[in-house]
Amino acid sequence: MKITEKPMRAAHIFVLLLLLWITPAGMGEETQDDISPAQIQNLLVIYMIAGDLETETQSATMNIAEILDGYGKTSEQNLQIVLGYGGSKTPGFGGITYVTVKELMEDASDGVIGNTEDVLYHDPDADMGDKKTLEHFLSWIGENFPADRKILVFWDHGGGYDGFGVDEITDGQLSLTDISQALEASGSTYDLIGYDACLMGALEVAKAMEPYGILLIGSEETEPGTGWEYETWIKALGENPEIGFEELGQIIVDTYMNRDDTGKTLSVIDLTKIPALIQALDRLGTSMMPYTESIEGYRVVGKAYQVPARYGSDNREGGETSVDLKSFLKAIGNQTPDLADEIAVVTTRIDETVLYHRNDEYVPESGGLSIMSPSRITPDLYEELGDDARITPGWDSFFVNLLEISGQDTEKPEIMRSDSGFLIEDPTNTASVYAEYYYADGDELILLGNEPLDPDENGEYTLPEWDGRWYYLQDMNNEDNYALLGMNFECIVPSGSVLYTSEIDLIRESLNTTAVLNIYINPQTGETRLVACPYTIRPNGIIQFSRQNLDLEPNDTMYSYAWKVDEDTETGGEWVEIGALDISGNTKLIYDILPDGTYAQALYAEYGNKPGVYAGMQVFQIENGEIKLVESETNITALQEPEENNQ
DSSP, X not given: OOOBOOOOOGGGGGGXXXXXXXOOTTSSOOOOOSSOOOOEEEEEEEEEXXXXXXXXXXXXXXXXXXXXXXXXXXOTTTEEEEEEEEOSSSTTOSSEEEEEHHHHHHXXXXXXXXXXXXXXXXXXXXXXXXXXXXXHHHHHHHHHOOEEEEEEEEESOBOGGGOBOOOTTTOOOBOHHHHHHHHHHHTOOEEEEEEESTTOOBHHHXXXXXXXXXXXXXXXXXXXXXXXXXXXXXXXHHHOTTOOHHHHHHXXXXXXXXXXXXXXXXXXXXXXXXXXXXXXXXXXXXHHGGGGSSHHXXXXXXXHTOXXXXXXXXXXXXXXXXXXXXXXXXXXXXXXXXXXXXXXXXXXXXXXXXXXXXXXXXXXXXXXXXXXXXXXXXXXXXXXXXXXXXXXXXXXXXXXXXXXXXXXXXXXXXXXXXXXXXXXXXTTSOOEEEEEEEEEEXXXXXXXXXXXXXXXXXXXXXXXXXOSEEXXXXXXXXXXXXXXXXXXXXXXXXXXXXXXXXXXXXXXXXXXXXXXXXXXXXXXXOOEEEEEEEEEEOTTSOEEEOSOOBOOOTTOEEEEEEEEEOXXXXXXXXXXXXXXXXXXXXXXXXXXXOOSEEEEEXXXXXXXXXXXXXXXXXXXXXXXXXXXXXXXXXXXXXXXXXXXXXX
16 A cells, blocks of 8 residues: 655745644654644544545535635634545545645645645545544544644535445445544544535434534435535634634534525534433333334334425335434324323423524425434344444334334225215324326326325315326427426425425436436426436445435436336336436426326325325326326226227
8 A cells, every 4th residue: 555645845834833744643754843733723624535526526626615715814723624535536536635724725726626746645545435544534633633622524425324425436435333433443522523415414423423522513304516615614713713613503504505505404413412312212212112013003103204304215216214303203293192291302302402403495394303214224224234223222122113013014005985085994094195197008007196185074085187287397399309207296395385206317428327306396386496316226225315416407318217006016016217308408397288198097095105005097098188088997907098998
């Protein structure tokens, strides 16, 4: 392994009075001086795994520029910034490099980061997703940069309980245990620990960080590629080196939320309050155990997990990474009055722990702290995640039992005809009921979209009259260039817009990404917004969302996917491609009569994410912009084309 270590520049001799000669502990040749480094008032440490975020969108370079702009002419005595960056295929970003803001300033003078050898430390073979690399960096910081007040920021992808960061070269990833052990081995503690990464505003993360920090900043939801806005809060810290960290945290949250990107959350969490919150959650978990001893009890809890505030959601793989803890407890309380007192205690502890949080209108009901959802977790995977997924014995036992009984729930709700509609056999009142719309391809039904149904005062459901209109993407300059979308209803956001999600592949130049397309539709104004959220599937099956939230742009190619119904399979169907579209400058989401073809409408009822049941199937033919009902009450497993039905 080749390791290079560079002395400080002659132009920066005055820094020696503060730092002496900086040499990684135990690496290379050590240079000792008689003078100890001066104590820094504020130290900002950033561990930046640039990865594909730099390769594809230069997000690391953008944030580094903001760091430099914010630092300006700040005194190194008041604020020192040390950056460990690398883990990317981008030239100059391989391995890991240590620099202070001074080296960064000179390196960035030509507009390119990483094209200078004038650095403090460089290991071209380092894996930034390896615990030893992080431990070495933190130990080196501790030995060479004593400070009164310290901030540590992790920058890259995040996966909540699944850990942080992906080295683009090695595919290495840090687990929460890796990070905790590196912090402990280095003897490091920080006043504020921040994750500029997706899904890290989670209780599992807070528990892991609690021994090593006072405050935590993290996002419940995925983050856009722009990440935090560094200039303003670094400038505030430099100008007021005694600023309180809670106040600084609020500035970080506010400046991040004020960026133009949407679908955001960010929280300031008091790590000193985490033990009390966990203790209260332990008692609640024990009290919830009876709900994991029967299918009926499981359905009550499973329904509560379907809260609007779900994070890291996708359709193709199913489910979400986490749910908002406060929203989940509220949903549990609505269905289990006997747990009201214990839920109230946990809710109070959440309010004490989350010092400040914000969410925009596209992420409703976020309370500032998330917790693992069971939707993507099997008992085996939960065991594999180990301590990274565990919180406290009472809650962990409840969750394990929940996973086990979930696999036993194979009973479907029952739909019965009434005089004026449909009745759902649902003793626990936990079924979700939808009107669903399908494209009929021969004897196959492909789900185009759904909308939730509420019962009337008699508990009956009725299908709405359908005029053949639904949403699809259309190039307004070319009527033959369109794509149907498989749109899954998610929720109504505070602005009144309806959020649907659709599974797509997006090709942009040489980049081919799998993504969730978030579709926001305001029924009052007709305004729409489409945001593609790319993701990959880790080897353990866990979804890792990118921070590269993308708007559809001209010259993009989009492939759309939808759910093909197959009741004879365990999953109830499979994902299939249903459309391809070249995006132009005049591509729009259209709500109009669907293109000529055969379509269907039906009532659908399910428990949680289990395959459900259908009723009231109606088949329609659309031709030349007109819709005609051609069959009613078709058996979904034996659907025939209308032409055959009429012979």
